[in-house]
Amino acid sequence: MPDTSTILEFILIIVKAWVIAMVLFGLPLPLTWLERKIAGHIQVRLGPWRVGPHGLLQPFADMIKLLMKEDIVPYKADKLLFVIAPLLAMVPAFAVFAAIPFGEKVLIPGLDYELTLYLSDMNVGILYILAMSGLGIYGVILGGWASNSKYSLLGGLRSSAQMISYEIAVSFAVIGVVMLANSLSLVDIVRAQGGNILHWNILYLPVGPVWFFIFMIGSTAEINRVPFDLPEDEGTLAAGFHTEYSGMKFAFFMLAEYIAMVTVSVLAVILFFGGWNAPFSIPLPIPPIFWFMAKVAFFIYLFMWIRFTLPRYRYDQLMNIGWKILLPLSLVNVLATGLMRLYL
């Protein structure tokens, strides 16, 4: 018979997992609204306006529409893979959050119990996250393959090629951060950046900003966002890998994409912007989770901002950037970081 503290721990983990999953399921709703609103305002329009005040109920209307829509499976599609693919895209996106920390321990007032703001502090956290987010690509490739449509297939192929080219650069960028923190655990990486803004990895000159830009460019390509959204390039591929998808299956792909965007924003904050550390000491008692949320929100906004600023790259340009610029640059940067760690 396990003692009560073990049972409590167990229940707590289940509750935390449930809360994180619910938040992640709910997150795309405000994000779609935000994205359309930002799109509108950047194009001097209003964006969603008519459903609820400032169009706030628009995501719910969209959700109802997606639920009601006919779930079409094309006649010549590979039925099983076609159904599984959206799930394959979605599950890794959720699984990534098992290793993501949102803050340090919090003391619950009254109960005198220390609550950790993460599911698990894996000693291979960053490796797990990279591996898991890499798995998500299978959903895209299989979805493109199973649809039995040339647009979908080309979208899936582009997606896999893009993944291979950019995952390497992103991993090398992460290696730099790991070298600085001497740990693969995300909590340790954040702890290593403790103190004020000068201790953040982005300001580890001269290599920090380079790591950051490699990471940002690479992960923008990985989460299929403009200017690297070639797998779902409307201009040439109809809708890319999800051309044949409709209704809830399409919604799952969108869900996975939005969660991937959140993941990348969170990673950028943890790896380069000091996680939940405050940028400078403030006498006010601001909880660390606030800093974390604010930074993540900024990055989410940044991704949307970039989406409505830049045009899409051509496919060969994409490959050139990946292999001819990012990869050599990241290798040089690994070397430079190593030398700096040794002799500075």
Place this chain on the structure above:
Amino acid sequence: MAEDKGRILELIKRVLFTDFVKGLTVTLGYNVSKSITHKYPDEEKWVPYRRFRGVHTLNRTETGKELCVACELCSKACPTQCITVIPMEDDTGRGIADRVAKVWKVDLVRCLYCGYCEDACPTRAVRLSREYELACTDLSCTVRQREDLLKPVQVPESFEGGVIAKSEFLRSKRGIKVKVDLSNTRKRPL
């Protein structure tokens, strides 16, 4: 040498993402700027300039007499023959002359809003107003009779126009209507 300098400068610009940042500032500027979307028909409505040619209106004198003398010049001038005028004799003082229109109707489906009837009219009785909400659910409303056209229009001809006016969106059994408040207007942005 100068060429090299230019190339180095170009490289530095690329490394520092200057063009990218320039683009981002432009879009950020638009993001925080005010939207140019008119909230029509819920809150505001575009009131066109005087030169706008909308639905016909038949004018009266200041004393309330009909200006139309049923000379039929408008129907003669009309390129699409959408105006029908039938004159009649009347000495009760309804019009400014003994000859008044018994029927004056315009088929708005055929009308091309060229304004020739305006130009042809010797008494400036027929004018094209600034009314442009013409949608209806059946064809009965596409032919406008004299009685309807004699009613005063929402935007009087004396009003300058070219502004966005606050408006009220009215729904009723008979259809929808957008009522403008001409005292509460604003200039069009951009």
